[in-house]
Amino acid sequence: MPNTPQSFFWYELMTTDLDAAEAFYTAVVGWRAEPFDKTPGMPRYVIVNAGNRGVGGLMNLPEEARKMGMPPAWIGYIHSRDVDASVASLTKAGGIVHRAPADIPSVGRFAVVADPQGAVFMLLQPDGPDQPAVPLDTLGHVGWHELYATDWQKALDFYSGQFGWGKDEQFDMGQMGIYQLFNAGAGMIGGMMNKPEQMPAPAWQFYFNVAAIDAAAKRVTDHGGKVLMGPMEVPGGQWIVQCEDPQGAHFALLAPVR
Incomplete structure (x- = not known):
């Protein structure tokens, strides 16, 4: 287990239409977008900002991913102080390596991995000094991380062992099973549950903070997206809506x- 819990700190959309995705999310979430141009010869990459900091990026699906049939998706990056050591530890614990550690010039060292049940995420060892975490309640930032697993207990054991996450409260959702909250040190950052049968594979889902849920849901549909579930009120004094771009x-x- 790491001495200090490590969490998600960057979020990346791989899409089939970068221009359309940029227009959609800036309208829906309210991000300020700017091009990332520090790496000559690299594919186009758009940084999205919450508050005064970049919190994620948008890019076109790489050609090799398209050929493998990967659909557009959001993927989260977990901070690592040593990607190679993290990958070795993850592999020993039954995790999956989709892309071995490699360097991104002017950015850091990364790897594409998955937990033992197949939920994909990335590891990143950034160049330069660590920056303070962006507060989870910042508008536009990810305020909640949700894992749909085949076995949430084993998933929590894995993430606890690799990144120091802790078990928090849990809720019994009846036929939907247990919803287990987790933390990465101080404060809850997300929840885990067993995925519904209709969901093809385990996956992470990320919740972006907006000021008002009904207005945001309308922006989703007004700009060509779909509302899949909600809006609905959840414990903790919050509203959620699940969507598709x-x-x-x-x-x-x-x-x-409110």
Whole structure:
């Protein structure tokens, strides 16, 4: 287990239409987007900002991913102080390596991996000094991380062992099973549950903070996206809505009850 819990700190959309995705999410979430141009010869990459900081990026699906049939999707990056050591530890614990550690010039060292049940995420060892975490309640930032697993207990054991996450409260959702909250040190950052049968594979879902849920849900449909579930109120004084963007990537929105 790491001495200090490590969490998600960057979120990346791989899409089939970068221009359309940029227009959609800036309208729906309210991000300020800017091009990332520090790496000559690299594919186009758009940084999205929450508050005064970049919190994620948008890019076109790489050709090799398209050929493998990967759909548009959001993927989260977990911070690592040593990607190679993290990958070795993950592999020993039954995790999956989809892309071995490699360097991104001017950015850091990364790897594409999955937990033992197949939920994909990335590891990133950034260049330069660590920056303070962006507060989870910042508008536009991810305020909640949700894992749909085949066995949430084993998933929590894995993430606890690799990244120091802790078990928190849990809720009995009846036929939907247990919803287990988890933390990465101080404060809850997400929940885990066993995935519904109709969901093809385990996956992470990310909830972006917005000011008001009904207005945000309307922006989703007004700009060509779909509302898949909600809006609905959840424990903790919040509203959520689960959505799909026009290219088919799943995401969710989170707002306080007013």
